[in-house]
Amino acid sequence: MIKVLITGANGMLGIAISKRLTSVELFTFTSKELDITCAHKVQEKVASLRPDYIINCAAYTAVDLAEEQREKAFKINTTAVEKLAQIAAQYEATLIHFSTDYVFDGTSNIPYQPHDITNPINEYGASKLAGEKAIEMLASKYYIFRISWLYAPFGKNFFTWLTTTDQQQLNIVTSQVGSPTSALSVANFIHHVIKQDPLQYGLYHYVDQGKVSWYEFALKINELAELKKGIHAVDHYPTAAQRPAYSVMDTSKTEEVFKYLLSPYQIELEKVIEGL
Ligand SMILES: NC(=O)C1=CN([C@@H]2O[C@H](COP(=O)(O)OP(=O)(O)OC[C@H]3O[C@@H](n4cnc5c(N)ncnc54)[C@H](OP(=O)(O)O)[C@@H]3O)[C@@H](O)[C@H]2O)C=CC1
Numbered sequence: 001m002i003k004v005l006i007t008g009a010n011g012m013l014g015i016a017i018s019k020r021l022t023s024v025e026l027f028t029f030t031s032k033e034l035d036i037t038c039a040h041k042v043q044e045k046v047a048s049l050r051p052d053y054i055i056n057c058a059a060y061t062a063v064d065l066a067e068e069q070r071e072k073a074f075k076i077n078t079t080a081v082e083k084l085a086q087i088a089a090q091y092e093a094t095l096i097h098f099s100t101d102y103v104f105d106g107t108s109n110i111p112y113q114p115h116d117i118t119n120p121i122n123e124y125g126a127s128k129l130a131g132e133k134a135i136e137m138l139a140s141k142y143y144i145f146r147i148s149w150l151y152a153p154f155g156k157n158f159f160t161w162l163t164t165t166d167q168q169q170l171n172i173v174t175s176q177v178g179s180p181t182s183a184l185s186v187a188n189f190i191h192h193v194i195k196q197d198p199l200q201y202g203l204y205h206y207v208d209q210g211k212v213s214w215y216e217f218a219l220k221i222n223e224l225a226e227l228k229k230g231i232h233a234v235d236h237y238p239t240a241a242q243r244p245a246y247s248v249m250d251t252s253k254t255e256e257v258f259k260y261l262l263s264p265y266q267i268e269l270e271k272v273i274e275g276l
């Protein structure tokens with residue numbers, strides 16, 4: 001049976017993937033059980049369990065806080081990932097890692113390709129980009145999937161915030177456009193990757209299909225979840241970190257290589273709401 005080790009198993013994506021993977025021997029570790037910044041602990045686990053795949057769901061994801069906690073963000077998203085890549089290579093495990101649309105500066109107006117020039121405009125994006133580069137340099141068998149605007153019915157994300165806040169009137173930005181992506185959709189895809197691994201290692205984009213502003217996404221959630229909130233469009237919402245104005249990513253390489261049809265974001269959102 002295929003052996004899979006998951007780090008950051010208590011995060012939004014960690015939970016979704018751990019639940020979805022079936023017919024594999026699964027070893028899941030929360031941040032408390034395995035801190036990825038402790039390289040010797042990671043090495044010990046990998047040496048004893050000898051996983052075929054290491055799925056790294058551990059990350060520093062607080063975009064605004066990263067502006068003041070730069071060092072911490074880089075320690076988790078870059079330095080620890082660098083070690084993980086070395087350990088994966090040493091024990092011949094395939095490393096599956098996730099990156100972000102925030103590696104782009106958002107000045108494009110057509111979907112970004114995986115090979116397009118990156119230029120992060122916040123510290124979180126910079127730390128994730130440096131993590132990508134470390135993997136590309138050090139790992140031999142790896143998949144990096146850039147995903148975006150991740151949400152799930154659990155965890156801290158835009159969807160759970162909107163569906164649980166007591167505020168009835170919300171001002172939401174129109175000035176950022178991207179592709180909201182369900183963590184459950186990513187988990188289904190990762191299951192597919194592991195079951196039918198094409199062995200074509202590299203950098204890919206995985207997002208649910210479609211492009212919306214946060215405002216349009218909020219309207220859609222409001223409608224489908226029947227929240228009956230007042231959602232108001234604003235040009236600007238003050239935040240510590242700058243965010244790309246446009247971060248839609250092209251997924252055709254992923255669909256081709258993995259022979260996988262990606263679905264529209266509205267369909268994935270409906271599934272999440274039905275499951276509530
Ligand atoms: N959320 C999003 O919108 C997007 C996320 N991504 C990427 O997807 C991946 C998963 O993100 P997501 O699930 O949303 O993130 P979460 O913040 O929900 O989960 C991250 C997990 O990592 C854990 N963690 C943090 N530091 C360490 C550490 N040193 N050792 C081990 N575990 C640690 C956290 O534990 P604890 O809570 O205890 O700190 C948490 O459980 C990340 O690589 C992220 O960059 C990409 C695009 C969009």
Ligand SMILES: Cc1cn([C@H]2C[C@H](O)[C@@H](COP(=O)(O)OP(=O)(O)O[C@H]3O[C@@H](C)C(=O)[C@@H](O)[C@H]3O)O2)c(=O)[nH]c1=O
Binds near residue numbers: 061062064171214
């Ligand atoms: C709370 C709030 C936020 N906003 C804006 C702020 C921001 O521009 C936008 C989204 O805010 P959030 O903080 O939810 O999302 P953010 O943390 O920017 O989400 C990002 O997380 C990281 C981890 C990623 O990798 C990205 O792909 C992306 O998903 O919504 C409003 O317009 N109105 C509001 O009331």
